[in-house]
Amino acid sequence: MARSNKERTEATRLALIEAARRLFVEKGYAETATPDIVAEAGVTRGALYHHFEDKKALFRAVLEREGEAVAAHIEGVALEGTSPRAALLLGASAYFDAMAAPGRTRLLLLEAPAVLGLESVVAIDRENAEGTLRVGLADFLGAGANAAALKALTEMLSAAFDRAAIAIETGADRKTYEGAIADLIDGLVRA
Amino acid sequence: MARSNKERTEATRLALIEAARRLFVEKGYAETATPDIVAEAGVTRGALYHHFEDKKALFRAVLEREGEAVAAHIEGVALEGTSPRAALLLGASAYFDAMAAPGRTRLLLLEAPAVLGLESVVAIDRENAEGTLRVGLADFLGAGANAAALKALTEMLSAAFDRAAIAIETGADRKTYEGAIADLIDGLVRA
DNA sequence: ACCTTTACATACAAACTGTCTGTATGTTAA
DNA sequence: TTAACATACAGACAGTTTGTATGTAAAGGT
Numbered sequence: 001m002a003r004s005n006k007e008r009t010e011a012t013r014l015a016l017i018e019a020a021r022r023l024f025v026e027k028g029y030a031e032t033a034t035p036d037i038v039a040e041a042g043v044t045r046g047a048l049y050h051h052f053e054d055k056k057a058l059f060r061a062v063l064e065r066e067g068e069a070v071a072a073h074i075e076g077v078a079l080e081g082t083s084p085r086a087a088l089l090l091g092a093s094a095y096f097d098a099m100a101a102p103g104r105t106r107l108l109l110l111e112a113p114a115v116l117g118l119e120s121v122v123a124i125d126r127e128n129a130e131g132t133l134r135v136g137l138a139d140f141l142g143a144g145a146n147a148a149a150l151k152a153l154t155e156m157l158s159a160a161f162d163r164a165a166i167a168i169e170t171g172a173d174r175k176t177y178e179g180a181i182a183d184l185i186d187g188l189v190r191a
Numbered sequence: 192m193a194r195s196n197k198e199r200t201e202a203t204r205l206a207l208i209e210a211a212r213r214l215f216v217e218k219g220y221a222e223t224a225t226p227d228i229v230a231e232a233g234v235t236r237g238a239l240y241h242h243f244e245d246k247k248a249l250f251r252a253v254l255e256r257e258g259e260a261v262a263a264h265i266e267g268v269a270l271e272g273t274s275p276r277a278a279l280l281l282g283a284s285a286y287f288d289a290m291a292a293p294g295r296t297r298l299l300l301l302e303a304p305a306v307l308g309l310e311s312v313v314a315i316d317r318e319n320a321e322g323t324l325r326v327g328l329a330d331f332l333g334a335g336a337n338a339a340a341l342k343a344l345t346e347m348l349s350a351a352f353d354r355a356a357i358a359i360e361t362g363a364d365r366k367t368y369e370g371a372i373a374d375l376i377d378g379l380v381r382a
Numbered sequence: 383a384c385c386t387t388t389a390c391a392t393a394c395a396a397a398c399t400g401t402c403t404g405t406a407t408g409t410t411a412a
Numbered sequence: 413t414t415a416a417c418a419t420a421c422a423g424a425c426a427g428t429t430t431g432t433a434t435g436t437a438a439a440g441g442t
Contacts, residue, residue: 196418
């Protein structure tokens with residue numbers, strides 16, 4: 001079978017990213033060795049180091065895919081025509097849906113901050129989901145809050161969502177957390 | 192100088208823990224090699240592996256010290272005689288004080304979850320700080336909320352505090368975050 | 383058809399972790 | 413006080429792991 005270089009590259013990168021994702025989720029980044037990754041992907045280490053600068057770059061590629069998937073899922077939810085409050089709650093629900101993909105919380109919320117540093121994670125994930133949340137909050141609160149306070153609230157609620165996503169993945173009842181979020185949100189309107 | 196075995200052990204363990212803490216804070220757990228740690232501590236790797244099962248156990252010892260310091264700081268704040276609301280806000284402020292120790296947010300909030308797993312971290316840190324928060328919230332909310340909802344709120348607020356602590360360490364204005372926390376808390380009373 | 387570039391495969395060097403063995407010092411008891 | 417033992421190390425060693433360097437075959441341009 002004669003494949004073009006572009007096809008080969010695409011196929012190899014994808015195989016590596018998916019194999020790495022499986023192993024990073026299963027054993028964590030530090031415990032996953034590159035020989036294991038390439039064996040799972042059906043290639044050699046030469047291919048890995050040809051396409052990625054190092055192991056961390058491969059992890060970053062996995063993370064970027066994950067962040068894009070989350071962003072796409074959230075973008076896909078229709079919020080137009082709903083009240084600001086409903087938009088926030090729908091957004092939260094969509095976020096939980098997005099984070100329900102197996103292993104996603106481990107990758108994005110546990111491994112990534114330690115491996116890539118908080119800044120890179122902020123760039124990948126928060127820039128997306130947190131941006132949406134900030135706009136939603138601004139809409140909901142009206143012109144009442146200044147920029148700094150809005151940023152602080154956004155960050156803190158985003159962290160709360162992350163923690164809720166982890167709890168939900170580990171078996172907690174989703175309704176309970178969505179209710180608690182609604183309580184937090186509703187309280188904000190008179191602050 | 193003739194030192195007793197107990198003294199030697201105590202001194203060596205402390206030197207290792209303090210050296211490891213410095214390096215873990217500076218370069219992160221994964222990037223810190225045991226030869227560097229023992230050099231910084233002025234001992235050999237033989238001593239390290241005599242006192243600790245492995246590198247992870249040394250990290251755990253660092254973390255436990257850190258968690259104890261946070262708990263001690265929070266316990267040291269007098270909350271008796273204050274209103275439930277004031278108790279919560281004072282507790283939050285005390286938490287920020289405690290987390291202001293250099294490197295503490297990195298160790299407890301970024302490295303620990305990835306290195307030890309979320310469960311171990313919950314056991315070390317949350318069991319302490321989160322327990323206090325849960326009681327404070329229960330006091331504040333009265334008999335209004337059920338146990339599951341209280342647990343969810345506690346976890347989410349705890350995560351919000353953590354994120355605020357990180358923001359504060361990276362230069363954000365503390366007053367802004369304390370104000371945002373007050374807003375979140377105050378909103379909860381009518382939910 | 384030729385030459386260059388890309389996509390790998392394999393061999394290699396350096397670093398790191400945990401273990402094992404040996405030694406010196408402290409501890410206990412006859 | 414000395415014989416027997418336990419503890420606290422030091423240093424050597426083996427197995428992995430990471431990133432690099434070198435070699436090769438297939439694709440792509442001219």
